[in-house]
Amino acid sequence: MKDQPEQRATRGERLAAAYRQVRQETERRAAPLSPEDQLVQSMPDASPIKWHRAHTTWFFEQFLLVPHVKGYRPFHPDFAFLFNSYYVTAGPRHARTHRGVVTRPSVDEVDAYRAHVDAAMEKALATADTTLLETLAPLIEIGTNHEQQHQELMLTDILHAFSLNPLCPAYDPAWQRPRSTRGGGDFMLAEGIHTVGHNGNGYAFDNEGPAHRTLVGPVRIARDLVTNREWLAFMQDGGYTTATLWLMDGFAVATNEEWQAPGHWREIDGEWHTMTLGGLRSLDLDAPVCHISYYEADAFARWSGKHLPTETEWEVAARSGQLNDAFGIVWQWTRSAYSPYPGYRAVEGALGEYNGKFMVNQLVLRGSSLATPEGHSRVTYRNFFYPHHRWQFMGLRLADYRS
Amino acid sequence: MKDQPEQRATRGERLAAAYRQVRQETERRAAPLSPEDQLVQSMPDASPIKWHRAHTTWFFEQFLLVPHVKGYRPFHPDFAFLFNSYYVTAGPRHARTHRGVVTRPSVDEVDAYRAHVDAAMEKALATADTTLLETLAPLIEIGTNHEQQHQELMLTDILHAFSLNPLCPAYDPAWQRPRSTRGGGDFMLAEGIHTVGHNGNGYAFDNEGPAHRTLVGPVRIARDLVTNREWLAFMQDGGYTTATLWLMDGFAVATNEEWQAPGHWREIDGEWHTMTLGGLRSLDLDAPVCHISYYEADAFARWSGKHLPTETEWEVAARSGQLNDAFGIVWQWTRSAYSPYPGYRAVEGALGEYNGKFMVNQLVLRGSSLATPEGHSRVTYRNFFYPHHRWQFMGLRLADYRS
Amino acid sequence: MKDQPEQRATRGERLAAAYRQVRQETERRAAPLSPEDQLVQSMPDASPIKWHRAHTTWFFEQFLLVPHVKGYRPFHPDFAFLFNSYYVTAGPRHARTHRGVVTRPSVDEVDAYRAHVDAAMEKALATADTTLLETLAPLIEIGTNHEQQHQELMLTDILHAFSLNPLCPAYDPAWQRPRSTRGGGDFMLAEGIHTVGHNGNGYAFDNEGPAHRTLVGPVRIARDLVTNREWLAFMQDGGYTTATLWLMDGFAVATNEEWQAPGHWREIDGEWHTMTLGGLRSLDLDAPVCHISYYEADAFARWSGKHLPTETEWEVAARSGQLNDAFGIVWQWTRSAYSPYPGYRAVEGALGEYNGKFMVNQLVLRGSSLATPEGHSRVTYRNFFYPHHRWQFMGLRLADYRS
């Protein structure tokens, strides 16, 4: 069968447009940041902005251009080593904890790296035949989704670095928090078998499937996110110092880290403030609480006489359309450990390392946050972090099993 | 209503007999051990035998004798501090990591402590009226079950200490491993709703409930435990050095700890041996593998193209009667994180700390081991350890989701 | 030349008597301690009493019996591994930090080990000819001196373990602190060239030589040791919290360890007590301060407007006979780093590891303590510990360079 030029062109152009849009969003997010801002690695869990920009570029180079585009020449022989994150199968890589040491390549060179790969991508998509486009399409899909995940991390990582800076710099002085909804109350999920997980229509990461049937309920789910006002009540009731409210591991962390409030909060002359993308701001009591760890979320739930929902409860509730602010404000901790769904098996090769090897010691968060790029808010999305982590935009909603 | 003397006597005697039996089993397990053996704490996770013997005694003193038996005088004013394990509500306590420093009280004094409490218990049960017996009965039940849990730890902790001793001492030179069964094959659990968890008939720890309905299957479960022979095949296939078989956290531990074989294994002149309660023995290829961590169990399952079962799959399978060696050889890792069952809520007071505060970062094991005391082998029992732990008698069986 | 039987007998008997006396003193010191007391290793710097008793025995076996006594059969093939301390040249050895794990051999077996080696030593000395006695004499000399060093450590190590025990056990309830002298004042050492270090007459460790000439003075040296009364004044003046009084490394340790008083001190209901070999005692204000680190001694000296003396200043002062309590109460910190004397060179072989490899990062203490065995108090003796150490019987006297 011959190529059908118009279809090919359409397909290629559509892929190029999608690619371009994601790449531009990354640059838009990096734009307010100086070369120094782009180098800093404020803790081993965070990465430099420059590294995010280069690593997402390497991802296309490594998994698409090098194996599938004839004549492509890698930009620099050492960049595969520098900008591989954790793909053992893709070869040796620079130690994660040392990313902040790499002052060179400079921001300018990373600009050039991105331009080099973008040009090669554009050219490849403009000239590929249908067969090659079939091969490239899923790689572009995972590559752009991958880059979008890093877009969120760019904001959380720079906010963490700025939160450690005594000068409290603002990423965007004009930043405003997204509007949230307060309706109050909860609703009942009656016992029933539901299919959860991604069914394969549209893009999803491999860890969102296989879709499978599960029994959910009866349980009541809160419509609203927990707010700063509620969190202050917990604090004023001695929440952070009452051992019996806490998981033992959590209380050890809270004690060692001297936690007395959510992350990025600062008390100044008796008033609580919080570091935001807009700089240091007075605490907004009606805003959903943010930058809390699983340990804190769990202690708060226990203090409330309630629980965190499981991830399947959350998903069924979200599908029912009864959750306020399910998306776009804060990721919501669930009490589900991050485990493979029944029958989950990672794909072969380096991309099989994408999600599977993290499936222990972490907990699932659902929804999405104010930093989540468009298109990543879906009911099956499984975000995951360690229970002591709190530098992401993380909050909670409650569940109640009492009848 | 008046006391009915005969019933009371019967009730009291039955309780006393149950109490006595458990207390004697503790002493039977400690009998082969010298005063030095009873002091050693070979790692922070383990406790001295003497401490186990005193702590289980304190448990009765603290939760039964002091609050409920008039005129009881504690044996020693400092023992509550020394022998409280982790009950924040029961007052301050000695640091867990320093238990091995407490050379005094001596073994003889701990003998006297046990005798003092035993005498008080016998007297209390011989003289209590029905109302008091009603109060004491559940405390004796939890106290004896608690002591039985420590009986298992006594064997695992001393084996760990002996495994670090270049002389390879034997706890019991005449010890023989329990017979295991090899039938081969697996069986199908079809999709179905099952009630799992403890229904309240007979004793169970609070974390075994509430009983609740859940959807299980379809999945195939192996009838047999994985053996040393199979484990050697994994080792010979490079299992311990192939990063892609491992969870990332697990591979980091395996690398740091230089794991090359299960715990307590030693290679001598090219032959594998293993430290057992009977001392150093040649490896028995047909025996179920033991002393493996969750990380290793998970890597083995991935290497096998299979999975570990969830704890509910295990429970439903065990209820079906189709598992060989479900009990009495090795605890079996499941891939279920240790979380509260829906609606679980710890009881008020110090005993509420018994299980609930550990419900994060650990994985569930099911079944029981060769060290488990009689009566603790039941299908709802939830044992739990951190994924890097391997000093317990831990093994695995496999599950398969492939159709 | 023929053997001269009588001389030989005298020589052999004298050596045997010296040997016997030291060995008995070790047993005398261990006598009050139970098997558990003899096992505990309360920190990596300390060792179990049982280990001290076996290690000093191994020293004779390793360096005297095995190489020089025909037909000697080592007591146990694994004891060389278990009881070698740090002699790389003498073969592999058990990790220092794990000495407390070795519950077996038991105290009884260590008794038997000591008896076995003692019998072999007695026999060897009773039958050796003059030539062999010439060979054995220096080995007995270093072996007994070595064992005496461990005798001191036995007391400091068990006191440390007891100080961590909430029950505050007493090593010897009848123990009384040695009398100290208070004369007051200081005296001048005018500038002059002195020979310091050991000149080879009588026994000395290799690090005490070579004797060499050095220029000392002018400096004033305090006649008395610093007392608890003076130390309390330092404490009450904020000594432990005034950063500018401290060496930077020292203040970091004091802060991390939360030091607020010397080691083994405890404040009970507003009164200071201190753990001694006699158990917990009220603080004796006139006693020399004990259990202070170099960092504390240095801060005290700075607070006093004075200095610690150098080790050569101390030695010249001690030779002049003007020091009160130079010996027998507390070792006295000097501000001299533990370095080799000019031209010092360790002997060849394993015994060359005795002192030389520690000559960095430690500071010299001079004099001797209440735990020092007879014969170890001499003006050239160089004791040495890390600047944060304080579990030995350590105190200070001051020097003053102001004219």
Place this chain on the structure above:
Amino acid sequence: MKDQPEQRATRGERLAAAYRQVRQETERRAAPLSPEDQLVQSMPDASPIKWHRAHTTWFFEQFLLVPHVKGYRPFHPDFAFLFNSYYVTAGPRHARTHRGVVTRPSVDEVDAYRAHVDAAMEKALATADTTLLETLAPLIEIGTNHEQQHQELMLTDILHAFSLNPLCPAYDPAWQRPRSTRGGGDFMLAEGIHTVGHNGNGYAFDNEGPAHRTLVGPVRIARDLVTNREWLAFMQDGGYTTATLWLMDGFAVATNEEWQAPGHWREIDGEWHTMTLGGLRSLDLDAPVCHISYYEADAFARWSGKHLPTETEWEVAARSGQLNDAFGIVWQWTRSAYSPYPGYRAVEGALGEYNGKFMVNQLVLRGSSLATPEGHSRVTYRNFFYPHHRWQFMGLRLADYRS
């Protein structure tokens, strides 16, 4: 007495010229470095270039402008917090380990800070009367000497960061190592009393005094520095793996850090290279060895059958004019611990923290290195580092006590 305008002008101009020269040298050293290069902190011991530039500026602001120049307005209210290094007396300060997090102020703002302080300094020196100049002169002297010390650190710190960068960037591609001299042999220092330490003529840091008499010799001192060729012989003779050549603490570090060669060395295809200010270069066998720790220097000396000299031996030898390359190539380890000279007492106030509080746990190096600014090479200069440090330009020469 009236001001004498001309003298004043001369004095002020001379001070301004000295100040300007030092400040310009700092900028000259920073010139090749990008904003990212100026941010990186590659280990806690190192500091960002931007921080060095700001800290040295703060030093003048804190100790000269604020207390002594009327009307001076600090550049930024938070800079005292950000750029105080370790002066407790000067107020709270940012954690040393977090200097690399401070992306803002930017390099441009630090430029402006330096310009602001420079302008204020110029103006103050142009207008001060004689009395004020008397006050300012010693502060300018210590401030410029302080800044020169940081100039050396700028080069060692950026070289360390570049050495961790897989791309091996060059600070100055045209850099050439300074010429060294090879004459061979050694010379005798006969026993004699010498005055060592600074006598107060010309500038010196407080730790260089008081000058005092000491007895030196007899000892032979090598004329030349140890070379890479000699170091390779040590390596090929198993120097890095022979425990008996090492101090115990040193061998532990060497093992943990997996040292197999001096710092910044890399073996590529069997050939040794070393990271220099000119980038990665083939090893020059005739060059003095560089980037070795005290532990390595000491092991090499022992392997050679010789010793490191003491600092007073070095000083007397240097005064005699018989040392080749005493200055300008590598600092030379001595075996002298960094201690106060007899009668040394730090000045009152914050500047008293300059040197005194480091006088423990470090060893003295003498001479100067290729990175040492002009005017800092003098026979009394006492440099000091911890024995495991090797990122400075550090080497050794040998001493011999054998007659």
